[in-house]
Amino acid sequence: MKHHLRDATALALAGVLLLSPGPAEAQSVLLRTPNLSGGWVGNPGVLDFTFLHRFTVIDIQDGEDRVVNTPTFLLGYSFANVFLVGVQYSSSSRTVPDKPNEREVLVRVAPFKPSAELPLEFTLTGAYNAAAESVDGELAVGVPLGPATVMGTLRGFSDGYGADESRLALGAGLRLRLTDNLSLAGDFVTPTDKREDEEFGWGAALQLAIPFTPHTLSLQATNTTTSTLQGSSRRALAPFHGTRYGFEFTVPITLSRYLGRGGGARDQTVTADTVTVAIRDFEFAIQRLTVRPGTTIVWVNEGNVPHTSSSDADLWDSPMLAPGESYARVFEEAGEYPYHCEPHPFMTAVVVVQPGG
Secondary structure (H helix, E strand, O other): OHHHHHHHHHHHHHHHHHOOOOOOOOOOHHHOOOOOOOOOOOOOOEEEEEEEEEEEEEEEEOOEEEEEEEEEEEEEEEEOOOEEEEEEEEOOOOOEOOEOOEEEEEEEEOOOOOOOOOOOEEEEEEEEEOOOOEEEEEEEEEEEEOOEEEEEEEEEEOOHHHOOOOEEEEEEEEEEEEEOOEEEEEEEEEEOOOOOOOOOEEEEEEEEEOOOOOOEEEEEEEOOOOOOOOOOOOOOOOOOOOOEEEEEEEEEEEOHHHHOOOOHHHEEEOOOOEEEEEEEOOEEOOOEEEEOOOEEEEEEEOOOOOEOOEEOOOOOEOOOEOOOOEEEEEEOOOEEEEEEOOOOOOOEEEEEEOOOO
16 A cells, blocks of 8 residues: 555656656856755756766774765656756665665656746755655755855655655755856755754755766765665764765766758848847757848857857857857858857857848
């Protein structure tokens, strides 16, 4: 009966999440802290792969030390700017006693998009932890305060740590954006009803965005084990309770680059005097744009790293466009004009100017 109730709860929660609208966030460690998700829900058509490694030293016997590595791998996919579905796998996690490995399936959604009037970040996550046989959930919030964001979380577990008891956990964190490519982060998370052998979890990190790439890197110190909801909600139990040092690396993969670009919106014929071409997810949104003479084309960087619009024949070369910046050029003469992004030459597209009016 217990398992049927969990399955029904998981399905109901997934249904609610799937029907909720929300914004998209790029995968980045700059958006989160070691133990708080930060609420990113991904960009559509992007497969997100993250690997997290944490190392600690334990005394096994007679003063002999052993280095223990706890890796966690996340694979997630985002749909329609709305939500993220994913799975996490951890080995040597010991989040649940007597079960060294941990598997978590999750669905995350942001019910509303932050705005100037209400800049609040808000996400809901539903998950199932197979090691604990527990239906888990999280409500996460973030309040931007200039370059800093104050974060909070409320988590619930139907079977916390495999002890056949429901549990709650609370947490708070702070991320401080120093530059476009650098931030600091810290947090703590604790069960609301700690047992004798439990202590609160904490984490601190230096977060880096690698310039001109979609990748980010976090250098961490923490006392938690994994990035699952349960694994990141308390200190690791003895004898694995020492400070853990490690790193997290993100690899977002734009699938259209490998599965074919297709047609439709990527090949467009436009008769307007001005046409906007978005740059996002390491590609030009319109791969083959057909226009008439005298058309102004405006490239707008809607991605997260700098790009250019550079002619293959050296007819134009935009400056480096930071996120949000744009560049415009008027095309007067008929012909085909292939172009690319200078720091990312795999990003290619073409403008076709047809003769006549």
